[in-house]
Amino acid sequence: MLAARIKTIREDSELQVLAQLDQPTTNEPIITQYVAYTDFHNAQEKKQTASIFVFTPYMNLDTHQHPIVEYQTQLMFHFDPWQKSIHVSVLETLGAASKLAFFDYQNHGLATVALQALIGLARKNGFATIDGVVSSFDGHDDLLRISDVLQKVGFKVQTDPANPHVGEYSYGLSA
Template identity: 40%
Template sequence: MYAKRLAAIERDQQLTILSSMNQPQPDSESKATQYIVYTDYKPDSAAKSFTISVYTPFENVDKYGHSKAEFQSQLLFDTDRWQDKMHITVLETLGSESRLAFYDFQNMGLAQLALKAFMNLARKAEVGKIDGNISSFDKENYAKLKHIFEKYDFDFQMTDPEQGIGKISKSFNA
């Protein structure tokens, strides 16, 4: 399954592989050891909104051998060259969600893979600042998001504790 998905991503001219790991899956292991981190970001693109996605076959294959999801973690971001920044949005609402990790794929390190790849991409693009908005109706997920961003040295400011809304920012030294 991993080989098929990898081949499909490699064929897609709109995608770029940022990192990849292809280690056998031990049955007792709780973390994904096969994954692909890829993006639709192109520095010279006229588009301003992009994604970084993480795919793993770990706990993602049905009884017929098909993937249940095309990706298990996705980070959405916008670029603003005039202000020399990239903007992340991590929102959870009852009607739609854009998370760093789908509920079924929590605690596997996939969100951290996406965030790490994003920060590398921002450095290569010579972006001066990353900022973002965080929104979560679930206090446990909000705490996880806060932990992940603080782990990567983002400044985290809760703006509305009742609604689970916060802001993140990280500046890069020139």
């Protein structure tokens, strides 16, 4: 199942595999089978948008063992090749369809996979910074959990005590 998905991605000239893991296990809810891939191309235009997708067969198969969705997590970003910067605009999941929840605090790890793939892609292509804004419409606890996911992979998160539901995050890459 995972091998077929990876083969399809590799055959698509618009996509490239960034990371993959195929270690079947019954240690739920930790995901040990996934592929992270992107539609990023370092074109020489002023502004670009690309995504990193994470697919796993875990909790994503129908009764006939066919995937329900093509990917569970999408990290959408804008990049500026002249400023060598990346701005994350969306980090979300299609978890409702595949019964997977997005955040790492539910121990699935897809957000971490997507963020680590973004950092690796940025390094490989000579970007200097990654930044974004995080907000929580559900409450302060969710902002803390989201911040924890970001900090686990090395992002710095700053919040404003006057507005505890919004934060900015950044990641500096050394040359």
